[in-house]
């Protein structure tokens with residue numbers, strides 16, 4: 001394949017390792033400077049210039065977009081997407097992951113733990129916001145910070161107000177997050193490739209520093225992740241739509257708490273700590289994925305009117321609870337079960353014998369009208385919808 005790595009730093013450890021791995025696996029690979037592209041937006045003819053010449057012939061790109069270039073960098077990636085070039089990370093996933101608030105907002109609807117967080121604008125609201133997340137101390141974070149810069153511990157309400165005001169003067173949006181004290185200056189980085197964790201390390205802050213970032217002097221060591229930590233890391237990456245991700249987690253008293261999902265995770269620390277050839281795993285995964293470009297279910301499956309994809313939560317009262325997929329009557333009603341979500345476990349393509357349990361969420365494709373009738377009626381969301389939705393069938 002012809003593979004382009006989008007990076008500003010051809011000499012950076014991560015970039016050179018990816019180049020070596022791709023070359024070793026027989027690919028024609030080049031590093032292209034993200035800022036040297038010009039994007040040409042034209043109807044039916046998406047194009048780009050690179051250092052003045054038309055861009056063509058690439059099979060895949062590996063975006064390594066630094067935090068300072070998110071807007072331009074994701075625009076370049078998006079243009080490659082329009083041109084039909086496979087990208088290891090989609091422009092959308094990069095933008096969501098880059099923003100600490102946006103990522104946990106997306107994660108919050110799924111069984112992935114993260115520290116309680118509030119986003120606010122008015123410094124006069126700091127006291128009530130802090131009470132909401134368990135009171136001081138709290139961690140204040142700039143939304144798009146990296147390497148520990150813009151992550152501050154506030155010991156009191158007064159302290160937090162001052163920090164918030166100061167950061168706002170610098171036109172920075174910030175979140176307040178519960179301080180996970182039991183992590184004691186340590187965090188975990190799981191390097192996710194596809195549906196597995198290929199390497200993991202623990203970072204430990206030095207001295208009285210609470211931030212474990214390597215750039216803040218944190219020490220790294222190899223760890224074997226407990227299965228629940230690995231599952232959460234993979235889940236978080238998948239929810240954000242990232243095939244390759246560095247997922248940072250804190251070890252809290254209640255288990256894993258995700259604090260960040262990195263779309264261009266560095267290779268140096270993790271390869272040094274674990275001895276794993278992470279670069280090779282990334283390129284091997286890229287080879288597999290190029291054959292199966294991502295499809296957007298919502299764009300493809302809703303083309304026939306009246307059909308679509310829906311999630312159906314199963315409660316104890318549901319007629320589907322404890323039924324087997326093959327005998328649930330779903331198929332007869334033109335509803336196919338694509339997967340079953342059971343806690344943190346996903347059961348893809350369940351067979352006829354698979355039992356549906358209370359608490360499961362079914363991902364289904366089928367007649368929207370039929371599926372709508374299967375949503376439990378007691379849910380507050382369903383109730384508000386009923387008041388405004390005249391097309392809903394009458395209650396049985």
Ligand SMILES: Nc1ncnc2c1ncn2[C@@H]1O[C@H](COP(=O)(O)OP(=O)(O)O)[C@@H](O)[C@H]1O
Pocket residue numbers: 115139141145146147148149150151177178179180181183185186187210211212213248250259260
């Ligand atoms: N809620 C928290 N409680 C305790 N420590 C935290 C919390 N959030 C972050 N940290 C520490 O600060 C470091 C940096 O935070 P993070 O959110 O990853 O920002 P950055 O993008 O700058 O790395 C983490 O690696 C962790 O050690």
Ligand SMILES: [Mg+2]
Pocket residue numbers: 147148213248260
């Ligand atoms: Mg971090």
